[in-house]
Amino acid sequence: MSRINVALGAALLAGNVNVIAADVYPNKPVRIVTAQPGGGVDYTARVLGQGLAAKYGQSFVIENRGGAATIPAQNVSFAAPDGYTLLVHNSTIWTAPLFEKLPEYMADLTPVVLASRSPNLLVVNPNVAARSVQELIALAKAKPGGLNYASGPVGAANYLAAELFNAMAGVQIVRIGYKGGAPAISDLIAGQVQIMFATIGTVAQHVKSGRLAALAVTGTEQTPLAPGVPTVAASGLPGYELIAIYGLFAPAKTPPAIIASLNKMSREVLAQADVKERFFTAGMESGGGSPQEFGAAVKADIARMQRIVKKR
Numbered sequence: 001m002s003r004i005n006v007a008l009g010a011a012l013l014a015g016n017v018n019v020i021a022a023d024v025y026p027n028k029p030v031r032i033v034t035a036q037p038g039g040g041v042d043y044t045a046r047v048l049g050q051g052l053a054a055k056y057g058q059s060f061v062i063e064n065r066g067g068a069a070t071i072p073a074q075n076v077s078f079a080a081p082d083g084y085t086l087l088v089h090n091s092t093i094w095t096a097p098l099f100e101k102l103p104e105y106m107a108d109l110t111p112v113v114l115a116s117r118s119p120n121l122l123v124v125n126p127n128v129a130a131r132s133v134q135e136l137i138a139l140a141k142a143k144p145g146g147l148n149y150a151s152g153p154v155g156a157a158n159y160l161a162a163e164l165f166n167a168m169a170g171v172q173i174v175r176i177g178y179k180g181g182a183p184a185i186s187d188l189i190a191g192q193v194q195i196m197f198a199t200i201g202t203v204a205q206h207v208k209s210g211r212l213a214a215l216a217v218t219g220t221e222q223t224p225l226a227p228g229v230p231t232v233a234a235s236g237l238p239g240y241e242l243i244a245i246y247g248l249f250a251p252a253k254t255p256p257a258i259i260a261s262l263n264k265m266s267r268e269v270l271a272q273a274d275v276k277e278r279f280f281t282a283g284m285e286s287g288g289g290s291p292q293e294f295g296a297a298v299k300a301d302i303a304r305m306q307r308i309v310k311k312r
Contacts, residue, residue, distance in 0.1 A: 026084065029058065030058065030083070030084050031060075031063055032048075032060055032062050032086045032088055032248075033072045034064060034088045036066040039181070040090065041088060041092075042064060044090075045062050047275060048088060048248060048270070049061075049088075051270075055265045055268060070103055073249075076109065077251060079251050080251070081255075082258075083258035086249065087248070087249040088246065088247070090244050090246045090247075091160070091245055096153070098155070099308075109250070109252060110252050110254055111248075111294040112294070114247045114287035114293070114294040115248050115266065115286075115287045116287050117284065118244045119217045119223055119225070120197040121198055121203060121214055121218075121229065122136075122196075122215045122232060124136070124196075124212065125194050126212065126213050127194075128213070130215070132215060133215055133216050140169070141170070147194050148174045148194055149162045149174070149195040149197070151175055152177070152180070158197045158199075159175065164307075164308055165240070173195060176193050181198070189211050197218060199284075201225075201281070201283025214226060216230050217231055219231060223285070224280075225280065225283050245287075246284075247294050247298075248266060263290065270287055271288065
């Protein structure tokens with residue numbers, strides 16, 4: 001008799017469905033739905049997926065879904081809650097609906113683990129006459145609507161970082177939207193836009209070369225991802241904080257035993273030195289923690305973003 005059949009029989013006799021789920025999972029490839037290729041969401045999904053595949057000895061297949069941020073979440077929320085369709089995404093899936101009146105799917109998803117986090121870096125074109133947060137605020141107040149910032153779609157981390165800055169500083173820096181980070185950074189370097197809250201890994205080389213100037217990081221403390229760069233909060237805007245968080249989700253009602261197994265294996269993957277290094281080189285920090293801690297982080301982020309919505 002196979003290992004699976006033995007486990008099934010024993011679990012059925014015990015009347016414990018969670019034992020079935022935990023003991024035989026996964027016995028076929030697992031699908032991880034994520035955003036379009038090339039960004040931090042896709043990168044996180046691939047790093048975590050490769051690690052989980054090695055831990056479980058089973059394939060974790062990455063499935064990229066383009067379009068609106070909520071499309072991957074919708075796909076997973078409608079999937080069978082059996083652990084074989086998972087989601088890796090970032091804060092866009094719970095913040096974009098606050099701004100764009102998109103469908104809300106968070107109630108249909110179960111947090112598994114915080115996979116990675118990424119503070120943004122506030123950078124300006126060198127021709128902008130500001131080399132600190134205080135100087136940038138003063139310049140923006142002197143020229144209402146006269147400065148532009150580059151961002152991805154409404155609800156994206158760099159959009160939220162800029163709008164939180166506007167709300168807390170009482171300034172009006174105007175958004176110029178882009179479909180991707182590469183064209184936004186190109187226009188920033190060329191001076192077509194003046195400001196961007198960018199993923200550290202995407203602009204570090206340009207800061208080093210002098211093509212962009214770094215003013216601050218958006219986290220609560222300085223980070224080795226950007227050595228020597230102060231935080232926005234410590235540079236003239238107390239209380240400011242925005243960190244993009246990326247996580248693993250399962251459909252609601254997925255058996256607790258499967259959630260616990262995925263969380264345990266994910267935490268082991270995220271604690272590996274090589275995985276930490278892979279995230280670091282991409283300008284990100286490896287995550288971890290319990291499903292409850294991840295869920296609490298999501299709720300706190302939603303509350304923080306609602307503050308921006310009320311001031312729009």
